[in-house]
Amino acid sequence: MRGRVWLSLLAVAILAAAIFAGAGRLPGAPPAAARPPTTPDLQGFARALEPRPFAFPADHGPHSNYQTEWWYYTGNLETVDGRHFGFQLTFFRRALLPAPVERSSELAADQIYFAHFAVTDVGAGQHRFYEHFSRGAAGLAGASSEPYRVWLEDWSVESLDAQGTTVHLVAEQDGLAIDLQLQASKPVVAHGDRGLSPKTDEPGNASYYLSFTRMETTGRVVLDGEALDVRGESWFDHEWSTSALGPQAVGWDWFSLQLDDGREIMLYRIRREDGTIEPVSGGTLVEADGSTRRLTADQIDVAVLDTWTSPETGGEYPSRWRVLVPDAGLDLTLEPWLADQEMRVSFPYWEGAVQIRGRSAGRPVEGNGYVELTGYAISMQGIL
Numbered sequence: 001m002r003g004r005v006w007l008s009l010l011a012v013a014i015l016a017a018a019i020f021a022g023a024g025r026l027p028g029a030p031p032a033a034a035r036p037p038t039t040p041d042l043q044g045f046a047r048a049l050e051p052r053p054f055a056f057p058a059d060h061g062p063h064s065n066y067q068t069e070w071w072y073y074t075g076n077l078e079t080v081d082g083r084h085f086g087f088q089l090t091f092f093r094r095a096l097l098p099a100p101v102e103r104s105s106e107l108a109a110d111q112i113y114f115a116h117f118a119v120t121d122v123g124a125g126q127h128r129f130y131e132h133f134s135r136g137a138a139g140l141a142g143a144s145s146e147p148y149r150v151w152l153e154d155w156s157v158e159s160l161d162a163q164g165t166t167v168h169l170v171a172e173q174d175g176l177a178i179d180l181q182l183q184a185s186k187p188v189v190a191h192g193d194r195g196l197s198p199k200t201d202e203p204g205n206a207s208y209y210l211s212f213t214r215m216e217t218t219g220r221v222v223l224d225g226e227a228l229d230v231r232g233e234s235w236f237d238h239e240w241s242t243s244a245l246g247p248q249a250v251g252w253d254w255f256s257l258q259l260d261d262g263r264e265i266m267l268y269r270i271r272r273e274d275g276t277i278e279p280v281s282g283g284t285l286v287e288a289d290g291s292t293r294r295l296t297a298d299q300i301d302v303a304v305l306d307t308w309t310s311p312e313t314g315g316e317y318p319s320r321w322r323v324l325v326p327d328a329g330l331d332l333t334l335e336p337w338l339a340d341q342e343m344r345v346s347f348p349y350w351e352g353a354v355q356i357r358g359r360s361a362g363r364p365v366e367g368n369g370y371v372e373l374t375g376y377a378i379s380m381q382g383i384l
Helices: 002-019
Strands: 070-079 084-095 111-121 127-133 141-145 150-151 155-159 164-174 176-184 196-198 205-221 226-242 251-258 262-274 282-286 292-296 303-308 318-325 330-336 349-360 363-373
Touching: 070 176, 070 205, 070 349, 070 363, 084 150, 084 155, 084 176, 084 226, 084 349, 111 141, 111 150, 111 164, 111 205, 111 349, 127 150, 176 226, 205 251, 205 262, 226 251, 226 363, 251 318, 251 330, 251 349, 262 318, 262 330, 318 363, 330 363
Parallel strands: none
Antiparallel strands: 070 084, 070 226, 084 111, 111 127, 141 150, 150 155, 155 164, 164 176, 176 205, 196 205, 205 226, 251 262, 251 363, 262 282, 282 292, 303 318, 318 330, 330 349, 349 363
């Protein structure tokens, strides 16, 4: 399986070479220059060096002078009779050059877009996932800020209001589809230091990171022709950067948790090769009134209670957690709605819906969330 993974990464590099050249088709064999680099070339791209003011809808849109950007939508949904679904629709942008270059072909592009679409059907015990690639040219894929829109062919997110607080999500593949409307119920959250989220202590090795941490969601999930009305809550992350993991980092664990006491928590832990955690790891606590508090690594304890091993990739993933945030009075147990929510795409990772039970300030609390786990099937070093 690991050989297949690296062949998939090589295919991404081949696509990049073809897009840059404006080729109508992908070449049959990769040139040496198209092989994945072991470290990203960051020269010429903007860096996230210090906190900055944000303006909307402009900052919902693309930041093309940064090398990497993603728009991440995840959520937990239910039918009226309690059938539970998780969903993910994510768009990634990767710049090939720090500035546009004039070329004659309308298919030539300076940006690669790819997207991941997944639905977890808890009742059926199924996690279905898809990946698409395209070039930021000829209308095939792209992003805009006014109006806010991100698309890759027929997968899209599109704003329904001027500020980008209400959006329409659409994706369909092989009889699986979502058609959802999401409306933010709290203001934008700026994580880290007023939106500057460090990945290491090195200046510039950081991202700008914004979220809508609770979005009321209604719409439909379609499963092989069966249309189901659903409602629930979603989470939106938008992050852009020109950075890389630290030299010892192999992956990360990311948690987005929505509690029924009205609070949300974002946690991330960047894991090193020796089993330690990058000191800059941390998170954000969002109170019911929308106010926020930054959490540092020493304020959070995450204990792994169980694991699941993928029969496809061999990756051994955490599969149950106890999360303690003593300063916030939180003692939570997280468990996947379904053990196998592995995304077996170009770089395999686990991204899935979780259910939450525990105590908040001494009172019982429940909720739902999403967890992302990278670097368990293959190291992310040299990929991001």
